[in-house]
Amino acid sequence: MLGLMQQRPLLISSLLDYAATWHCRREIVSRGADGAIHRSTYAEIATRSRRVANMLETLGIAPGGRVATLAWNGHRHLELYYGVTGAGRVLHTVNPRLFHDQLVYIMDHAEDAAVFFDPVFAPLVEHLAPHLPKVRAWIALCGADAMPEAAVSPLLCYETLLADAAPDFAWPELDENAASTLCYTSGTTGNPKGVLYSHRSTVLHAFAACATDGFAFSARDSILVVVPLFHANAWSIPFSAAMCGAKMVLPGPKLDPESIYTLLRDEGCTKAGGIPTIWLMFLAWAEANRGRIDLAALKLRHVFAGGTAPPRAMIEKFRDMMGVFLLHAWGMTETSPIVTIGAPLARHADAAPDQIVDMQVKQGRQVFGAEVKLVDPLGAALPHDGKTVGELKVRGNWVVSGYFKGEGGNVLDADGWFSTGDAATIDPDGYVQLTDRLKDIVKSGGEWISSIEIENLAVSHPDVFEAAVIAAEHPKWQERPLLIVQLKPGAEPDKQSILDFLAGRIAKWWLPDDVVFVDSLPHTATGKLLKTELRKRYAGYLLGKAAGA
Numbered sequence: 394m395l396g397l398m399q400q401r402p403l404l405i406s407s408l409l410d411y412a413a414t415w416h417c418r419r420e421i422v423s424r425g426a427d428g429a430i431h432r433s434t435y436a437e438i439a440t441r442s443r444r445v446a447n448m449l450e451t452l453g454i455a456p457g458g459r460v461a462t463l464a465w466n467g468h469r470h471l472e473l474y475y476g477v478t479g480a481g482r483v484l485h486t487v488n489p490r491l492f493h494d495q496l497v498y499i500m501d502h503a504e505d506a507a508v509f510f511d512p513v514f515a516p517l518v519e520h521l522a523p524h525l526p527k528v529r530a531w532i533a534l535c536g537a538d539a540m541p542e543a544a545v546s547p548l549l550c551y552e553t554l555l556a557d558a559a560p561d562f563a564w565p566e567l568d569e570n571a572a573s574t575l576c577y578t579s580g581t582t583g584n585p586k587g588v589l590y591s592h593r594s595t596v597l598h599a600f601a602a603c604a605t606d607g608f609a610f611s612a613r614d615s616i617l618v619v620v621p622l623f624h625a626n627a628w629s630i631p632f633s634a635a636m637c638g639a640k641m642v643l644p645g646p647k648l649d650p651e652s653i654y655t656l657l658r659d660e661g662c663t664k665a666g667g668i669p670t671i672w673l674m675f676l677a678w679a680e681a682n683r684g685r686i687d688l689a690a691l692k693l694r695h696v697f698a699g700g701t702a703p704p705r706a707m708i709e710k711f712r713d714m715m716g717v718f719l720l721h722a723w724g725m726t727e728t729s730p731i732v733t734i735g736a737p738l739a740r741h742a743d744a745a746p747d748q749i750v751d752m753q754v755k756q757g758r759q760v761f762g763a764e765v766k767l768v769d770p771l772g773a774a775l776p777h778d779g780k781t782v783g784e785l786k787v788r789g790n791w792v793v794s795g796y797f798k799g800e801g802g803n804v805l806d807a808d809g810w811f812s813t814g815d816a817a818t819i820d821p822d823g824y825v826q827l828t829d830r831l832k833d834i835v836k837s838g839g840e841w842i843s844s845i846e847i848e849n850l851a852v853s854h855p856d857v858f859e860a861a862v863i864a865a866e867h868p869k870w871q872e873r874p875l876l877i878v879q880l881k882p883g884a885e886p887d888k889q890s891i892l893d894f895l896a897g898r899i900a901k902w903w904l905p906d907d908v909v910f911v912d913s914l915p916h917t918a919t920g921k922l923l924k925t926e927l928r929k930r931y932a933g934y935l936l937g938k939a940a941g942a
């Protein structure tokens with residue numbers, strides 16, 4: 394017997410309608426490239442998003458057509474988030490930090506029909522345009538007075554088009570499974586692949602983000618969105634903040650610590666989300682400037698971080714300097730991204746501060762709606778004992794079922810699970826801890842060594858700015874860990890002090906065979922260490938040494 398309840402499609406436009414009706418005066422604050430603060434509200438964003446929808450009709454972008462953005466976090470970008478998806482077109486948020494060839498590849502693959510770009514990216518679009526013949530319009534996200542010079546055709550002005558577009562637009566009642574946004578994976582190996590989210594997956598994912606043991610968003614929150622709008626749906630914040638009427642603060646391109654501090658202070662931010670690199674720089678600056686800034690005046694209580702693992706020292710500094718709880722999350726572009734979040738359990742109420750940090754360094758527990766499991770190489774389930782390492786698999790309503798245009802073939806196993814490529818443990822409380830990317834594990838004489846664990850320890854050495862561990866080929870053990878280090882400015886290289894520092898903290902056989910000092914470590918466009926590049930450079934490093942010895 395079926396239930397007798399209504400079934401309404403889960404649509405992104407309903408999030409905006411809700412916020413514009415019931416939280417109409419709640420602010421959307423954004424800071425431009427010039428530092429100027431722009432204040433808007435959900436009601437205004439809704440009206441302008443409807444104008445965007447009419448603008449797309451005028452530009453001749455067909456339903457389902459892809460509309461690209463090359464833009465920082467700002468109110469216009471947010472209007473596109475809603476205007477494009479609400480009108481049944483697909484928003485393709487492009488990471489402007491990708492290499493030229495990757496940009497051309499993904500924008501061509503996506504068949505982007507229009508590109509909306511921040512004026513600072515005018516030189517970039519000029520380079521891209523000759524390679525992207527399918528783009529029918531290049532729209533600069535600014536007013537007529539700020540139009541950049543760019544040899545692209547046609548070059549159009551967002552504010553002019555918006556002023557010419559009618560403010561009324563009835564959001565179509567789309568199929569909730571219709572595509573809404575498109576993000577490409579960072580593609581550390583092979584070509585980037587497109588993950589095509591749906592309205593349904595996006596709305597369900599937003600519920601999970603809002604949940605109390607998720608990011609716990611509420612109408613009383615003011616959220617600083619440091620994570621770029623072009624990175625995995627900005628962790629759902631543009632949608633989940635609207636779902637509960639939270640204020641959003643969009644920082645634009647300036648993400649230096651002082652700019653972040655000013656926004657936190659002036660906009661009364663209670664929560665902030667961004668990758669650990671941003672927070673590392675922020676905390677170092679806050680510590681150095683303690684005398685002249687008033688950290689106690691900030692309303693910030695929660696910072697959420699993911700993408701890479703926040704080091705223990707960062708979690709402690711947030712706690713001790715600012716009374717801020719770092720909420721650690723894990724996910725992938727393929728998982729929308731939220732899968733696990735590190736909220737405390739009831740039993741942590743009486744736990745010692747150190748034990749709480751022990752929990753926070755882990756990647757968190759599965760939220761409802763996305764399932765995780767730990768398996769061995771044959772796919773058999775492994776115990777949740779906090780020790781056994783296996784591959785993490787995921788499935789759920791906001792996990793990819795296949796890449797755009799079938800790239801990569803069938804990516805699910807027979808039971809619908811997606812292989813993350815991440816090696817992890819799960820403890821008896823359900824907290825997942827990543828030990829490595831499967832391909833980054835160091836397999837020394839058949840035993841596994843976690844590169845991430847050594848890296849995390851190495852960065853707590855006072856002279857180390859950043860560290861990477863790779864599997865270097867070894868004549869006896871097949872692979873041995875090689876530690877590659879970028880020192881802090883002014884630090885003198887001293888291999889032995891770093892090895893001594895590690896020695897008491899990890900098993901002896903985990904100690905790297907050597908330390909290499911470099912001026913800088915290579916990163917992907919989303920800020921992750923580019924280990925493929927390091928392996929290319931240093932895979933034979935220990936062999937060379939053995940031969941020379």
Ligand code: AMP
Nearest residue numbers: 579699700701702722723724725726919
């Ligand atoms: P992306 O799709 O670019 O967001 O990359 C997803 C990958 O980033 C995951 O498979 C992990 O390897 C890594 N990752 C994401 N969150 C974390 C985290 N909290 N700690 C460590 N690695 C993470």
